[in-house]
Amino acid sequence: MARAIWSGSISFGMVSIPVKLYGATETKDISFNLLHSTCGTRVKQVRWCPTDDVEVPWSETVRGYEYAKGEYVTLTDEDFEQLPLASRHIIDLTAFVSETEIDPVYYERSYYLAPDERAEKPYALLLKAMERKGLTALATITIRKKEQLCAIRPKDGAIVLETLYYPDEVRASEVNLDGAKVTDRELDMAFTLIELLRKPFEPEEYHDTYREALAQLIEAKLEGRAVVKAPAARDAKVIDLADALRKSVEAARKGGKAKPAAKPPARRPARAARRTRKVS
Amino acid sequence: MAKRRAKSEARDVLDQLAAPEDRVTLSVDGHDLPVTSLEKPLWPGAGRRKGATKRDLLIYLTRVAPYLLPHLADRPIFVTRFPDGVTGKSFFQKHWEPAPAFARTVRIHSSQNDSDGDYLICENLATLLWLGQMAGLELHAWFSRVNPEPDASGRSRKFTGSEAALERSILNYPDFIVFDLDPYVYSGKEGRGEEPELHRRAFTRTRGLALRIREILEGLGLVTYIKTSGRTGLHLYLPIVRDLDFDAARSVAETIARHVQRERPKDVTVEWSVRRRTGKIFFDFNQNSRGKSLAVPYSPRRHAAGTVSMPITWDELERVYPTDFTLHSAPGRLEAQGDVWAGMLESRQDLGELLGVGSAR
Numbered sequence: 133m134a135r136a137i138w139s140g141s142i143s144f145g146m147v148s149i150p151v152k153l154y155g156a157t158e159t160k161d162i163s164f165n166l167l168h169s170t171c172g173t174r175v176k177q178v179r180w181c182p183t184d185d186v187e188v189p190w191s192e193t194v195r196g197y198e199y200a201k202g203e204y205v206t207l208t209d210e211d212f213e214q215l216p217l218a219s220r221h222i223i224d225l226t227a228f229v230s231e232t233e234i235d236p237v238y239y240e241r242s243y244y245l246a247p248d249e250r251a252e253k254p255y256a257l258l259l260k261a262m263e264r265k266g267l268t269a270l271a272t273i274t275i276r277k278k279e280q281l282c283a284i285r286p287k288d289g290a291i292v293l294e295t296l297y298y299p300d301e302v303r304a305s306e307v308n309l310d311g312a313k314v315t316d317r318e319l320d321m322a323f324t325l326i327e328l329l330r331k332p333f334e335p336e337e338y339h340d341t342y343r344e345a346l347a348q349l350i351e352a353k354l355e356g357r358a359v360v361k362a363p364a365a366r367d368a369k370v371i372d373l374a375d376a377l378r379k380s381v382e383a384a385r386k387g388g389k390a391k392p393a394a395k396p397p398a399r400r401p402a403r404a405a406r407r408t409r410k411v412s
Numbered sequence: 413m414a415k416r417r418a419k420s421e422a423r424d425v426l427d428q429l430a431a432p433e434d435r436v437t438l439s440v441d442g443h444d445l446p447v448t449s450l451e452k453p454l455w456p457g458a459g460r461r462k463g464a465t466k467r468d469l470l471i472y473l474t475r476v477a478p479y480l481l482p483h484l485a486d487r488p489i490f491v492t493r494f495p496d497g498v499t500g501k502s503f504f505q506k507h508w509e510p511a512p513a514f515a516r517t518v519r520i521h522s523s524q525n526d527s528d529g530d531y532l533i534c535e536n537l538a539t540l541l542w543l544g545q546m547a548g549l550e551l552h553a554w555f556s557r558v559n560p561e562p563d564a565s566g567r568s569r570k571f572t573g574s575e576a577a578l579e580r581s582i583l584n585y586p587d588f589i590v591f592d593l594d595p596y597v598y599s600g601k602e603g604r605g606e607e608p609e610l611h612r613r614a615f616t617r618t619r620g621l622a623l624r625i626r627e628i629l630e631g632l633g634l635v636t637y638i639k640t641s642g643r644t645g646l647h648l649y650l651p652i653v654r655d656l657d658f659d660a661a662r663s664v665a666e667t668i669a670r671h672v673q674r675e676r677p678k679d680v681t682v683e684w685s686v687r688r689r690t691g692k693i694f695f696d697f698n699q700n701s702r703g704k705s706l707a708v709p710y711s712p713r714r715h716a717a718g719t720v721s722m723p724i725t726w727d728e729l730e731r732v733y734p735t736d737f738t739l740h741s742a743p744g745r746l747e748a749q750g751d752v753w754a755g756m757l758e759s760r761q762d763l764g765e766l767l768g769v770g771s772a773r
Contacts, residue, residue, distance in 0.1 A: 139600045150600075209685040221600050277687065373671055374632060378767040380667045384660035386768070 138220030149255050150248035156292060157242050162346050223273045229270045234283055237302055240295040262286045314382055417595045418478055421537060425474045429467060440538040443514045447545045461717035464739045470544045475743035477537045479751040480710040486557035488518060488531035493549035497713040514538040518558050520571045521578045549712050552705035555586035561703055563760060564654040584702055587757060589661045591625055591648035592696040593618050593705060596689035604606040610644045617728055621693050622646045624672060637756055640734045642713030642721035647706055648716060651760040658702045665697035709753055712739055721752040
């Protein structure tokens with residue numbers, strides 16, 4: 133099974149069911165890297181400060197919230213740690229609703245909940261009870277420091293957790309049909325048409341034809357045509373560690389020399405200067 | 413000769429500790445050392461591992477002293493004291509004024525309050541037991557020593573007066589570069605704000621990282637030593653000839669840390685923020701600083717089971733788990749197997765020469 137992205141427990145009245153969370157869906161879009169078109173090297177993104185004209189390391193970055201154009205309030209890690217996060221490793225079931233009550237627009241991402249060792253029994257109990265009653269549970273869960281509303285429902289013998297958008301994240305529709313009058317005759321024609329296309333939902337019938345065409349194109353290119361290869365000499369991934377260490381020691385020593393306190397000119401005994409290996 | 417004397421001294425102390433009284437005045441190498449509350453539980457125990465009292469601690473320290481004291485020689489130490497046991501409050505003690513007659517101290521400048529203060533150096537059983545009596549459970553020692561012999565004779569031994577004097581002194585030259593691997597992989601059972609507890613999955617990942625670091629250093633011709641931290645992590649020590657100061661040692665550790673972090677971005681972090689460390693193994697290269705310390709080999713730790721930091725061989729790493737080594741089990745292992753870190757300082761390696769940057773002097 134894939135790697136669990138979260139572990140904790142479902143809290144359901146007096147019962148606590150230890151579970152792990154696995155992604156239920158994945159997108160299979162083909163992804164690309166951006167290359168420099170003249171030499172084929174993978175382009176590096178640089179965090180750049182236009183004021184100081186320097187590259188900015190992560191350690192010098194801080195999150196800023198733009199509350200007015202060009203005006204920021206900054207938030208530190210400590211600030212974030214202060215935020216209340218009650219349901220840290222707990223999925224707290226708060227209510228049960230009928231499964232048809234939640235409009236699909238609220239569904240964000242789907243995950244499978246799998247029972248931990250020895251939690252199969254209470255897990256199965258919750259699953260069966262929801263199945264029989266046709267119910268979905270509402271709960272909260274904290275994933276990656278963000279508390280989210282979620283729905284928990286039975287699906288094909290497993291419990292699925294759907295993260296939900298909060299109501300203020302769902303936009304109101306701006307469709308206005310006041311000027312469109314529909315006659316009964318037109319409606320009958322529409323019914324006939326719909327009836328012709330009516331069939332059960334079989335997702336296996338549908339493929340991502342764009343992705344298939346793209347994969348074919350890539351394969352064709354690999355078969356000898358127009359393959360761009362990054363120049364090996366400039367492969368930034370190959371790091372000569374010894375060289376990096378040499379530079380780091382040299383830099384540290386230079387730093388040392390810049391200090392007012394010079395090192396004493398004493399000599400070390402020649403024997404100890406040799407690099408010795410442990411013999412055992 | 414000295415060894416035989418130490419042995420009979422240890423036997424003598426163990427006999428005195430066997431008395432049923434809750435308080436007793438020990439005679440250790442001619443010094444009187446009153447010890448009290450011997451039945452006070454300091455470790456509650458965990459699962460099948462039984463807890464330990466202050467008497468157990470003093471017996472442990474006496475039995476491991478021959479293996480532990482060499483690692484403390486010439487090093488300023490600090491201890492974490494747990495007067496009410498590991499489940500109670502703890503505090504860190506650095507300065508000792510006045511220390512008893514049998515304890516050696518060294519005066520060192522502190523930049524924090526810009527004055528000189530006395531640090532303890534624990535070189536005999538009496539000092540060790542005195543620390544035990546004060547429930548000084550976790551023993552931390554500097555990575556540098558006050559003695560320039562044998563590999564750095566000529567370096568200054570003046571540690572007082574100013575930061576600059578201390579920086580010029582031998583205390584600014586560590587005996588080893590340390591790689592402190594600390595898994596921030598939570599078991600899911602910790603309360604909010606608590607540190608991750610020990611669990612198999614996190615330890616397996618930390619072990620994998622330790623083996624990778626060893627492989628990298630071996631590729632450079634370097635021999636590394638390993639011990640369990642006694643809590644959740646692993647400590648790797650690379651003994652070096654003392655001509656790299658702490659700044660250089662830290663920058664070597666940082667280069668290695670960033671190298672493995674690039675190799676295994678999902679596994680390794682060098683981030684300071686606990687939030688960003690979560691789910692990864694924290695490679696703390698900043699430990700390589702003057703005045704910083706790790707728990708010394710064989711130091712008891714605050715884990716409920718009474719685990720100790722245990723030097724192990726690389727072959728053993730696959731098989732062992734931190735809770736294998738407790739106050740109760742460690743002395744038997746040492747008496748049977750000896751100190752697997754013995755002779756470590758004799759195998760110090762000349763990094764400057766290896767890297768082709770020559771010696772600093």
